[in-house]
Amino acid sequence: MPKYLCLQRSLPMAKSGGEKPSPAEMQAMYEKFNAWREKFQKNLPDLGGRLGDGRLALPAPAPDGPFIEVKELVGGYMIVSAASLDEAIQIASECPGLMRPGSGVEVIEILIPPA
Amino acid sequence: MTAPLEEHFFRREYGRLVAMLSRRVGVHHLETIEDAVQRALLAALESWPTGQVPTNPSAWLYRVAHNNLLDELRRRARTNELAAAHELGQSDAESSPDPFLAGDVRDDLLRMLFSCCDDAIPVDSQLVLALKTLCGFDVREIAERLFTTEANVYKRLTRAYGRLRDVGFELRDLEPTELRQRLPSVRAILYVLFTEGYLSSHADGAIRSELCDEARRLSELLAEHPLSAEPETFALLALMYLHTARQSARQNATGGLVLLEEQDRSLWDQEAIHLGLTWLARSAEGDVFSRYHAEAGIAAEHCRAPSFAETRWERIVACYELLEQLAPSAIHALNRAVAVAESQGAAAGLAVLEGLEPPPPRLAESYLWSAVFADLHGRCGNPELAARYRDAALSSAPSDAVKVALRRRFQALP
Numbered sequence: 147m148p149k150y151l152c153l154q155r156s157l158p159m160a161k162s163g164g165e166k167p168s169p170a171e172m173q174a175m176y177e178k179f180n181a182w183r184e185k186f187q188k189n190l191p192d193l194g195g196r197l198g199d200g201r202l203a204l205p206a207p208a209p210d211g212p213f214i215e216v217k218e219l220v221g222g223y224m225i226v227s228a229a230s231l232d233e234a235i236q237i238a239s240e241c242p243g244l245m246r247p248g249s250g251v252e253v254i255e256i257l258i259p260p261a
Numbered sequence: 262m263t264a265p266l267e268e269h270f271f272r273r274e275y276g277r278l279v280a281m282l283s284r285r286v287g288v289h290h291l292e293t294i295e296d297a298v299q300r301a302l303l304a305a306l307e308s309w310p311t312g313q314v315p316t317n318p319s320a321w322l323y324r325v326a327h328n329n330l331l332d333e334l335r336r337r338a339r340t341n342e343l344a345a346a347h348e349l350g351q352s353d354a355e356s357s358p359d360p361f362l363a364g365d366v367r368d369d370l371l372r373m374l375f376s377c378c379d380d381a382i383p384v385d386s387q388l389v390l391a392l393k394t395l396c397g398f399d400v401r402e403i404a405e406r407l408f409t410t411e412a413n414v415y416k417r418l419t420r421a422y423g424r425l426r427d428v429g430f431e432l433r434d435l436e437p438t439e440l441r442q443r444l445p446s447v448r449a450i451l452y453v454l455f456t457e458g459y460l461s462s463h464a465d466g467a468i469r470s471e472l473c474d475e476a477r478r479l480s481e482l483l484a485e486h487p488l489s490a491e492p493e494t495f496a497l498l499a500l501m502y503l504h505t506a507r508q509s510a511r512q513n514a515t516g517g518l519v520l521l522e523e524q525d526r527s528l529w530d531q532e533a534i535h536l537g538l539t540w541l542a543r544s545a546e547g548d549v550f551s552r553y554h555a556e557a558g559i560a561a562e563h564c565r566a567p568s569f570a571e572t573r574w575e576r577i578v579a580c581y582e583l584l585e586q587l588a589p590s591a592i593h594a595l596n597r598a599v600a601v602a603e604s605q606g607a608a609a610g611l612a613v614l615e616g617l618e619p620p621p622p623r624l625a626e627s628y629l630w631s632a633v634f635a636d637l638h639g640r641c642g643n644p645e646l647a648a649r650y651r652d653a654a655l656s657s658a659p660s661d662a663v664k665v666a667l668r669r670r671f672q673a674l675p
Contacts, residue, residue: 168402169272169274169302169398169399170269170271171273172302172303173266173271175306180265193310193311193312194311195308216484244309
């Protein structure tokens with residue numbers, strides 16, 4: 147089954163509102179995530195994780211370019227296996243950690259060379 | 262696969278962590294502590310689901326929250342808050358041994374509860390502070406449960422935090438004598454917490470029982486600790502068990518109220534009744550007879566009665582008389598009148614009411630007051646008076662559920 151790279155992206159225009167979830171809400175989120183994970187167990191070969199600091203290595207000195215901003219926008223990654231891009235998007239969209247106010251997900255197919 | 266966490270895990274941990282850290286760095290840092298705990302819980306939420314839940318989640322959270330807190334306190338010390346530096350140097354925060362071994366977490370929870378019940382903090386602020394720090398509800402959730410606005414909850418909290426900041430370091434270790442002095446306030450706040458849940462007209466049953474559960478959980482801690490294990494505490498716990506035992510029968514499937522005489526007594530929780538009676542028996546020692554004893558006694562009579570008709574009303578009357586002496590209140594007198602009417606007839610009940618001082622307007626205008634008059638006048642054969650009070654009761658009923666129950670009750674009248 148084809149695999150897809152899912153990148154969690156913070157949406158700059160919609161700041162998450164600054165509202166901190168209460169402990170009870172955190173519990174609900176935790177349980178929702180587990181339910182989602184259970185539901186798509188076979189589609190989730192790598193749950194990935196959050197991304198920290200990084201640096202772009204280039205063969206020549208880096209121009210001050212658009213590269214810098216990229217890392218700030220990508221919060222985490224995950225690999226999903228699905229029959230199609232649409233299905234992968236569907237799975238990622240149901241993930242409560244990815245789809246929430248101030249966050250969206252970019253889904254990219256990982257191309258595998260034909261055998 | 263991630264193991265499911267215990268029920269209310271995040272809320273419980275919030276209370277435990279805030280209590281443990283308050284004990285270690287002082288309750289005057291409460292807001293900073295709560296912030297550190299909040300961030301630790303968020304860190305857990307972010308990292309546990311995708312990886313592994315640690316073998317000891319509580320210890321993991323404590324470590325993270327403790328580090329968050331020390332980082333913040335050190336940062337403040339650096340930005341020339343000399344007082345903070347001084348305190349940090351004095352506190353055992355850095356050298357403290359594993360808190361899960363050093364002391365019972367329950368001790369810390371109780372200590373936090375006693376810190377909330379500072380006489381200098383208004384009672385309504387104490388209640389909100391306990392709900393926030395010990396039960397882990399946030400401002401919005403507290404407002405929803407107490408039927409008030411977020412701004413009001415926030416105002417009450419601010420007052421409490423201000424007081425705790427002022428008290429400063431001295432509060433870190435309340436002396437046993439101080440703890441004993443505060444014990445009545447602690448019981449009072451748990452009683453209020455329980456009543457808020459028990460009498461709540463919130464549409465969501467889970468939310469209604471939540472406050473009762475929290476109150477009972479904290480009262481249990483109180484009853485098990487040598488410092489506060491005394492008959493009054495046992496009576497408080499008994500009344501909570503005896504009331505909650507009947508809770509599920511008080512409402513039908515559609516949320517409508519079911520009156521005591523209509524309740525299916527087989528729905529009453531026999532285990533809770535048993536526990537309530539056990540605590541009540543333990544409360545019957547020493548020479549203190551508190552309002553909790555009286556109220557638990559009344560609840561126990563209802564729980565013991567095989568049916569409404571077979572209730573020992575004369576005992577309930579006696580308990581209400583004692584309760585009125587201990588805590589004079591028109592609502593207790595009203596309840597006594599109802600019990601008198603059941604044991605000696607409606608005319609005797611009416612005579613009790615007519616012998617009373619005029620009740621405060623809030624009660625006189627409430628549906629309860631009018632409903633009892635309507636009922637007793639109806640049974641005494643005064644149809645005009647009964648009709649007048651019936652209309653008054655229906656027009657002041659606070660919810661549709663109450664209105665429906667009242668209509669049903671009035672239809673049964675002669």
